[in-house]
Amino acid sequence: MPFCPQCNAEYKLEVSMCSDCHVVLVPQPIQTEVTEYGDWDTLESVPNELAGNILQGVLEEDGIPARLRCHEAPNYGGVKGNIWQSEWGDLLVPANLLPQARACLKTYFDSLQDR
Ligand SMILES: [Zn+2]
Known part of the structure; x- marks a missing residue:
């Protein structure tokens, strides 16, 4: 599936340009630089x-x-529900x-x- 390199939106195969960013789609999503630690x-x-x-x-x-x-x-006023x-x-x-x-x-x- 093609992806937009700017907003990472996924498109159908017949689409070649992102309708939001007006850039040519790429075959793979761009890897973000942000390190994701998961859960x-x-x-x-x-x-x-x-x-x-x-x-x-x-x-x-x-x-x-x-x-x-x-x-x-x-908003609990510092009082804990469970003592x-x-x-x-x-x-x-x-x-x-x-x-x-x-x-x-x-x-x-x-x-x-x-x-
Ligand atoms: Zn886009």
Whole structure:
């Protein structure tokens, strides 16, 4: 199927030009430069934002991208619906980097205990 090299829209075989961009279609979609990490998976629950930021920094120093996902809904006034869920949020890493990220955090926690 032909694709537009500018907007990546897919066209039928008989179409040779993108109706939106007015450019000639190419046989294959253009690979985007953006690195796609796929699914993000929960690595660790974090008790507060500070701990989350520290662990995120530890991972990123090791070249592992990390994200923080806060459990608290912004319009919830900071009151959690479930009192047993005391964690502030989750530390997320790309699912395919999960074993690496676990090893990285283990090394970090071990180094804390050595001191
Ligand atoms: Zn187009």
